Amino acid sequence: MYIQQLYTNCLAQAAYYIESEGEAVIVDPLRDVQTYIDLAASRNAKIRFSLQTHFHADFVSGHLELARKTGAVIVYGPGAQPDYAAAVLKDYDVLDIGKVKIMILHTPGHTIESTCFLLFDEENNVHSIFSGDTLFIGDVGRPDLLSGNLDAETLGGMLFDSLQNKIKVLPDDCIVYPGHGAGSACGKNLGKETTSTIGIQKATNYALQFTDKQAFIDAVIAEQPAAPAYFFKDARINIHGYESLDKVMDAAMKGIDAATVQLETAEGALILDTRPAAVFAKGFIPGSLNIGLNGEFAVWAGTLVDISTPLILISEEGKEKEAVTRLARIGYENILGYLEGGFASWKSEKLPTSTIKNVSVDDFANLMDSGKYALLDVRKPGEVEKNKVFEAHHISLNKLAAEMDTLDPKNKYIVYCGGGYRSMMACTMMLRAGIKHVVNVAGGINAILKEKPDLVQYFELV
DSSP states (O other): EEEEEEEEEETTTEEEEEETEEEEEEOOBBOOOHHHHHHHHHOEEEEEEEEOHHHHHHHBBHHHHHHHHHOOOOEEEETTSSSSOOOOOOOOOOOEEEEEEHHHHHHHHOTOOOOOEEEETTOOOOEEEETTBBSSSSOOOOOOOOOOTTTTTHHHHHHHHHIIIITTTSSSTTTTSBBBBOOOOOSOOSSSSOEEEEHHHHHOOOGSSSSSSSHHHHHHHOOOOOOOOOHHHHHHHHHHHOOOOHHHHHHHOOOOOOOHHHHHHHTTTEEEEOOHHHHHHOOOOOEEEEEESSSSSSHHHHHSOTTSSOOOEEEEEOOOHHHHHHHHTTTTTOOOEEEETHHHHHHOOOOOOOOOOOOOOOHHHHHHHHTOOEEEOOHHHHTTTTTTEETTTOOHHHHHHGGGGOOOTTTTEEEEEEHHHHHHHHHHHHHTTTOEEEEETHHHHHHHHOOGGGEOOOOOOO
């Protein structure tokens, strides 16, 4: 038996390769499936099944791509009603893979059709559970994304029953392989670890401590972050089907010149600049939105950009395909192309450019001492509950667009986040909204804590 976790940091998502005796299955594949095909080929194995824990909302799954290219059978648990050929199995059905077995465990709650896959080893002992979005490390799947006509209370009750009756009864040494890790919007308290055991989770996961159903529902629903709008569109894509990734890539991977960029932006296209924040700050096309490929690019693109928006990409040389692939993973296909030659080609034609001050901690302190700047913290609420710079106003980045009118366009703003990645996105959003004077703190509050901790206010967590 061989198991490999294939973790994608950009989406905080884990797919899995399981193999026995030359037969393989893939659990929750991403849309770009060549990685799984190559892995199976390198091990002289045949991919028999593509196991889907549920209809994913945060990415376009690769189940259809895998079925097209390998003949793998798509498998769902009870309650799934896909608009394409798939095996919808019953609770406790078993798949034989070489000398191991995989049992279907229907665990509704995150969605109606949510299913875990319980793996038995060659000696028929429980080995591990591939828990999808039912059980995470430190958390459970949120029930408030809604499924069918069921509300969050009803789904939360289902999730409680699933955890009590299907998850907590498993052996303590059963390995937990979750569908997501820290950074995913599919839960609110995901740990940094990407594997655990049932025993450890029973001891440490807050959601597994409850014995009262209503108390569990209240706790799990409370303070969930707002789900990006693209979640609901991706869920529909995964139910109804989608275009081949090869066709999407062929359409998007085309270089366009500066004149075309100007024409398309005049018609409403958005320039999405994927260069690192520090590089972007030194020069960019006015009106660009910066989301660097070096961070959680897909998650933030899905949060800040409407899925229907026509996009023109600015990338570092050789990074164009990566940008298109990451966008396609979350269903963003309205990509008009990328600027041929990148920002350098725009600059060489002496077209208008902008810059953003990206200041050190010392310069930040001096600017604050001048009294001419307002300070904006764009981190998540949980981060700000621990500490913030004195006098900072807080608006989470995911809420900035909706609350932009609370900022005074006449003010000068210094913006910070944890490390400078999100704050640069915020600066570009503010510029696009007509706020002309923005400054980014390079290194964010992490740098401030290291170099000038006296500027930071700390809060005692109860």
